[in-house]
Amino acid sequence: MARMKFLCDAERCIECNGCVTACKNEHEVPWGVNRRRVVTLNDGLPGEKSISVACMHCSDAPCMAVCPVDCFYKTSEGVVLHDKDLCIGCGYCFYACPFGAPQFPQDGAFGMRGKMDKCTFCAGGPEKDHSADEFKKYGRNRLAEGKLPACAEMCSTKALLGGDSDVIADIYRNRVLKRGKGSEVWGWGTAYGKPEKGATPPAGAKS
Amino acid sequence: MMTKPGITVSRWIDAVLEKNELIDQDSNLKAVVYWGHAPNSQNRGKEMVEAMKKLEMLVVIDPYPSATAAMAAMARKDGVYLLPAATQLECAGSATASNRSIQWREKVIEPMFESRTDHMIMYQLAQKFGFAKELTAKIKVVKGKGGMDEPDMEDTLREINRGVWTIGYTGQSPERLQAHMRNMHVFDVKTLRAKGGKDAKTGYVLDGDYFGLPWPCYGNSALKHPGSPNLYDTSKHMMDGGGNFRANFGVEKDGVNLLAEDGSHSKGADLTTGYPELDHVLLKKLGWWDELTEDEKKLAEGKNWKTDLSGGQIRVFMKNHGCHPFGNAKARAVVWNFPDAVPLHREPLYSPRADLIDKYPTHADQKNRWRLPVLFKTVQDANKDAGKQFPLIMTSGRLVEYEGGGDETRSNPWLAELQQEMFVEINPKDANDRGVRNNEYVWVSTPAPSKPRIKVKTLVTERVAPGTVFLPFHFAGWWEGEDMKKYYPDGSAPVVRGEAVNTATTYGYDIVTMMQETKTTICQVAKA
Numbered sequence: 001m002a003r004m005k006f007l008c009d010a011e012r013c014i015e016c017n018g019c020v021t022a023c024k025n026e027h028e029v030p031w032g033v034n035r036r037r038v039v040t041l042n043d044g045l046p047g048e049k050s051i052s053v054a055c056m057h058c059s060d061a062p063c064m065a066v067c068p069v070d071c072f073y074k075t076s077e078g079v080v081l082h083d084k085d086l087c088i089g090c091g092y093c094f095y096a097c098p099f100g101a102p103q104f105p106q107d108g109a110f111g112m113r114g115k116m117d118k119c120t121f122c123a124g125g126p127e128k129d130h131s132a133d134e135f136k137k138y139g140r141n142r143l144a145e146g147k148l149p150a151c152a153e154m155c156s157t158k159a160l161l162g163g164d165s166d167v168i169a170d171i172y173r174n175r176v177l178k179r180g181k182g183s184e185v186w187g188w189g190t191a192y193g194k195p196e197k198g199a200t201p202p203a204g205a206k207s
Numbered sequence: 208m209m210t211k212p213g214i215t216v217s218r219w220i221d222a223v224l225e226k227n228e229l230i231d232q233d234s235n236l237k238a239v240v241y242w243g244h245a246p247n248s249q250n251r252g253k254e255m256v257e258a259m260k261k262l263e264m265l266v267v268i269d270p271y272p273s274a275t276a277a278m279a280a281m282a283r284k285d286g287v288y289l290l291p292a293a294t295q296l297e298c299a300g301s302a303t304a305s306n307r308s309i310q311w312r313e314k315v316i317e318p319m320f321e322s323r324t325d326h327m328i329m330y331q332l333a334q335k336f337g338f339a340k341e342l343t344a345k346i347k348v349v350k351g352k353g354g355m356d357e358p359d360m361e362d363t364l365r366e367i368n369r370g371v372w373t374i375g376y377t378g379q380s381p382e383r384l385q386a387h388m389r390n391m392h393v394f395d396v397k398t399l400r401a402k403g404g405k406d407a408k409t410g411y412v413l414d415g416d417y418f419g420l421p422w423p424c425y426g427n428s429a430l431k432h433p434g435s436p437n438l439y440d441t442s443k444h445m446m447d448g449g450g451n452f453r454a455n456f457g458v459e460k461d462g463v464n465l466l467a468e469d470g471s472h473s474k475g476a477d478l479t480t481g482y483p484e485l486d487h488v489l490l491k492k493l494g495w496w497d498e499l500t501e502d503e504k505k506l507a508e509g510k511n512w513k514t515d516l517s518g519g520q521i522r523v524f525m526k527n528h529g530c531h532p533f534g535n536a537k538a539r540a541v542v543w544n545f546p547d548a549v550p551l552h553r554e555p556l557y558s559p560r561a562d563l564i565d566k567y568p569t570h571a572d573q574k575n576r577w578r579l580p581v582l583f584k585t586v587q588d589a590n591k592d593a594g595k596q597f598p599l600i601m602t603s604g605r606l607v608e609y610e611g612g613g614d615e616t617r618s619n620p621w622l623a624e625l626q627q628e629m630f631v632e633i634n635p636k637d638a639n640d641r642g643v644r645n646n647e648y649v650w651v652s653t654p655a656p657s658k659p660r661i662k663v664k665t666l667v668t669e670r671v672a673p674g675t676v677f678l679p680f681h682f683a684g685w686w687e688g689e690d691m692k693k694y695y696p697d698g699s700a701p702v703v704r705g706e707a708v709n710t711a712t713t714y715g716y717d718i719v720t721m722m723q724e725t726k727t728t729i730c731q732v733a734k735a
Contacts, residue, residue: 024621044671
């Protein structure tokens with residue numbers, strides 16, 4: 001079974017926010033909730049780099065570990081999903097996540113955050129595939145349609161790759177060999193730890 | 208008056224406001240139609256409002272009420288008409304991209320609300336003026352929205368194909384473009400060229416075409432020129448999209464040969480030296496005239512490649528002999544018909560460096576360029592010391608999230624969320640010297656005679672050097688600190704509104720193109 005992962009190539013990301021817009025449009029995500037965002041480091045300075053960040057669907061996901069109501073589950077393809085009917089909006093997952101992925105529709109004291117929302121790798125939720133309920137709570141289920149995440153598909157420079165970890169690691173390795181630089185894959189060490197059986201990390205993968 | 212070059216878009220406000228005796232036409236401008244155009248991409252916004260007040264009529268044709276409508280509503284109570292136009296999703300037709308390739312677009316939905324397609328509005332305008340029959344002499348008129356007549360879009364492209372020989376907008380028939388859209392998969396993503404392939408619907412053979420037949424796509428569609436993905440590419444045969452520099456400036460200048468030297472030509476050309484542009488005389492001299500068919504000869508006699516409506520001259524020259532119909536010449540770097548034959552540095556009209564003005568003065572004032580006087584030296588001299596009060600260079604430009612004047616993109620919540628406020632990029636040094644911090648409101652003021660000032664947020668960043676500030680030009684909907692929401696029709700104001708930088712930009716026009724000077728002026732920034 002394929003293991004789904006995201007990989008963002010900081011050598012290629014041009015901070016166009018196409019991924020963010022694709023995500024918003026695909027899932028009709030409300031204003032203020034950002035399942036994906038682009039972070040720029042050293043803005044305006046030589047060596048400026050941008051990366052697109054969302055839920056990385058970690059191998060050993062800290063959100064799953066801390067959730068007091070156990071609303072998270074992992075699909076057979078390694079996608080980390082959650083059940084909004086169980087979520088109590090406590091925010092523990094937000095504090096546990098190293099990527100700032102969990103989002104809340106509102107702000108306020110005494111657990112008034114509302115149900116947590118995050119990137120689903122375009123894989124919907126526990127509801128029946130393609131049902132109105134699923135779309136309302138989690139957005140479109142592209143994986144069930146045989147499609148990859150909208151953000152990566154839309155990426156104009158193909159900096160953001162999303163899909164079978166073996167395939168995207170191969171693409172990345174070829175790129176690194178060809179350009180002879182930029183072998184650091186941001187976030188992979190944190191998200192996926194040591195390589196899983198069968199998967200091969202890109203050359204020089206770190207933190 | 209109709210035969211004289213017209214007033215440029217950039218100068219319309221002067222055509223309204225200038226003294227009548229100084230303009231080169233009978234009356235001042237009395238009516239303006241804004242058709243899918245943003246007022247906030249032009250300079251001197253504060254003076255533009257004065258021009259709007261003086262007009263007898265202002266028409267806005269746009270999918271959105273736009274900044275024009277709001278500015279006009281702020282300035283006057285009547286004489287402004289909003290004609291809602293359909294978006295690209297509500298009509299079919301050809302669309303040219305900035306890589307010169309053309310795609311055929313299908314209608315996705317019917318025009319919504321009261322909107323009509325651009326071509327329907329154009330046809331109805333022609334009807335009112337009494338030349339609708341001439342407009343559609345060779346274009347089928349079909350039923351559009353509400354049973355009203357409009358020109359057929361395939362015929363409209365065929366009409367363009369019939370006439371635009373010079374830039375090669377002739378080979379892209381609707382049938383060829385539609386076949387491309389149905390068969391995108393046969394085109395190589397790197398070369399853009401089709402490898403094999405046959406359109407199942409029409410039997411059209413796609414092999415060798417470049418996707419979207421990027422213009423120039425010379426000759427009529429039967430010639431099957433593949434389009435030109437790169438211009439002036441001598442490494443390819445003319446019929447493979449190759450080319451060379453154009454013979455457009457004569458054959459010699461001051462005793463120097465302007466045509467290409469021997470051996471410089473597109474691949475496989477029968478003429479291996481420079482040659483002038485093609486006409487019937489050249490074709491006869493070369494002994495190639497009889498390669499035309501009898502029908503082609505009738506239309507080609509006495510004509511050149513741009514006026515031979517048979518396309519025969521182009522066919523023989525290009526297909527049979529691999530030569531370029533526009534001739535084969537050298538590129539021109541000295542443009543002797545421009546005021547500066549080679550670009551010279553001239554200090555901007557508004558400069559923070561008074562000491563450079565004597566060394567690099569601007570042009571002399573011009574009495575009449577495109578029917579209007581243009582000021583250069585007068586403005587520069589009058590503002591020599593403006594840099595003391597306005598010490599920062601002010602430039603403007605684009606953001607990736609928004610497009611043009613931004614009315615459309617700022618109305619789209621997915622995009623609007625990404626840039627929620629108009630801002631000025633300012634270097635930490637300049638910000639600290641003015642006691643302002645990141646994300647605070649400031650007033651940006653310029654030395655324009657109307658004393659404009661705009662209220663924007665700071666973005667303190669190293670993106671700009673000390674002494675320079677940058678402002679994006681996509682915002683509108685605020686006016687010198689005031690939200691203009693009440694001036695938009697109810698419910699139609701863009702999601703994000705902000706000051707238009709061009710409310711504050713100063714006078715200045717390029718002497719050749721009359722392009723407005725929006726990139727180089729000076730300003731002061733102060734805490735609001």
